[in-house]
Amino acid sequence: MSLDSDTLEQLLSTLRRFVAERLRPLEHQVAEDDEIPGAVIEEMKALGLFGLSIPEQYGGLGLSMEEECLVALELGRTSPAFRSAFGTNVGIGSQGLVMFGTDAQKAKWLPRIATGEIITSFALTEPEAGSDSAAVKTRARKDGDHYVLDGAKRYITNADKAQLFTVMARTDPDQPGARGVSAFLVPRDADGLSVGPPEKKMGQQGAHVCDVTFDGVRVPEANRLGAEGQGFKVAMQVLDRGRLHMAAVCTGIAERLIADCVAYATEREQFGQAIADFQLVQAMIADSKTEALAARALTLETARTRDGGEGASMECAAAKYFASEMVGRVADRAVQIFGGAGYIADYGIERFYRDVRLFRIYEGSSQIQQIVIARHVIKEGG
Numbered sequence: 001m002s003l004d005s006d007t008l009e010q011l012l013s014t015l016r017r018f019v020a021e022r023l024r025p026l027e028h029q030v031a032e033d034d035e036i037p038g039a040v041i042e043e044m045k046a047l048g049l050f051g052l053s054i055p056e057q058y059g060g061l062g063l064s065m066e067e068e069c070l071v072a073l074e075l076g077r078t079s080p081a082f083r084s085a086f087g088t089n090v091g092i093g094s095q096g097l098v099m100f101g102t103d104a105q106k107a108k109w110l111p112r113i114a115t116g117e118i119i120t121s122f123a124l125t126e127p128e129a130g131s132d133s134a135a136v137k138t139r140a141r142k143d144g145d146h147y148v149l150d151g152a153k154r155y156i157t158n159a160d161k162a163q164l165f166t167v168m169a170r171t172d173p174d175q176p177g178a179r180g181v182s183a184f185l186v187p188r189d190a191d192g193l194s195v196g197p198p199e200k201k202m203g204q205q206g207a208h209v210c211d212v213t214f215d216g217v218r219v220p221e222a223n224r225l226g227a228e229g230q231g232f233k234v235a236m237q238v239l240d241r242g243r244l245h246m247a248a249v250c251t252g253i254a255e256r257l258i259a260d261c262v263a264y265a266t267e268r269e270q271f272g273q274a275i276a277d278f279q280l281v282q283a284m285i286a287d288s289k290t291e292a293l294a295a296r297a298l299t300l301e302t303a304r305t306r307d308g309g310e311g312a313s314m315e316c317a318a319a320k321y322f323a324s325e326m327v328g329r330v331a332d333r334a335v336q337i338f339g340g341a342g343y344i345a346d347y348g349i350e351r352f353y354r355d356v357r358l359f360r361i362y363e364g365s366s367q368i369q370q371i372v373i374a375r376h377v378i379k380e381g382g
Ligand code: COS
Pocket: 092, 122, 124, 125, 130, 131, 132, 133, 134, 178, 179, 232, 233, 236, 237, 239, 240, 313, 362, 363, 364, 365, 368, 371, 372
């Protein structure tokens, strides 16, 4: 832990209040408008949310992984779009820099990432390189002390708001796989970089994903992150961490949905009694609670392992796999407990049902997590 227990509890209770009083009342509006109000973003900046994971020396809160997960659990108790607003700055958009950046790169960018003055984005996925992320075709050709980037990225979170992209591109065309990939810091205003309109999505309105195109974008060599050919490992280590954060968000949403189910089931009467008194409804609540507790335990235990200095790649994958599948089941039971009301937009349950579907796909699908876990377990022999 990097905070003393009083300071941590104060931070968590401030966030609990912020979620309950400020964010929850806006959930419906954000879903309708597909946009988070600018005033809320400013309040998030003032709370330090954009810099949760950025070291203190660069102006962030410098939280440990366990503390960051506890924060993500609180922020999970509302529409995931709110978390997405600062999610890239805390995770995939900044952690390549934190882990692999030079002192000069960190000093140049991290303070502005920590305050939210600039938004960051992580550009790995391409039309032909989704789960097979080592297959990126975006080319980075060396030209003197610059690289010239050409290619197309897809489904890039926060691309429309970002001022800085971490881009994975192929520096060695003779290496078709992971070893030919390097990572670059590319500012939004670089000539030849263009961002498409936000995609229309099934859920998580208010969080945007866009195409990003590179057409002869010149990037100074000083903007390469890590050594040439190390870009895939940069991406994988950023994702390991991101997957654990995502597990915490999924668990927070599950806890929110369970509380909503209990409130509804104790209020709603059928056959002359509250539906919470029916054992078949109780069974659904019990299953959801048990699974949410298991996800919380796995997530926080893995966070402590990371804080102890281990990458815990397999455990991060296991936490993301379990928590994202778990919240899908919890949301499905929530629709069932709410019955007809669960299917009606005004109650917000169907919105969560759609929102949580994405967790089983992005930052590595469930099938990718299974591969990571299985490869590791087989290699280790158990
Ligand atoms: N940390 C450090 N290094 C890692 C790593 C990790 N978590 N995972 C892989 N590597 C290294 C390997 O050790 C290997 O290094 P060497 O070449 O020195 O041996 C290299 O990276 C290639 O690894 P691997 O052979 O496992 O690569 P694969 O092409 O088989 O891909 C998966 C591995 C499938 C796990 C990877 O492509 C993946 O995670 N895909 C999903 C991508 C994703 O999450 N996308 C979401 C969109 S971004 S928000």
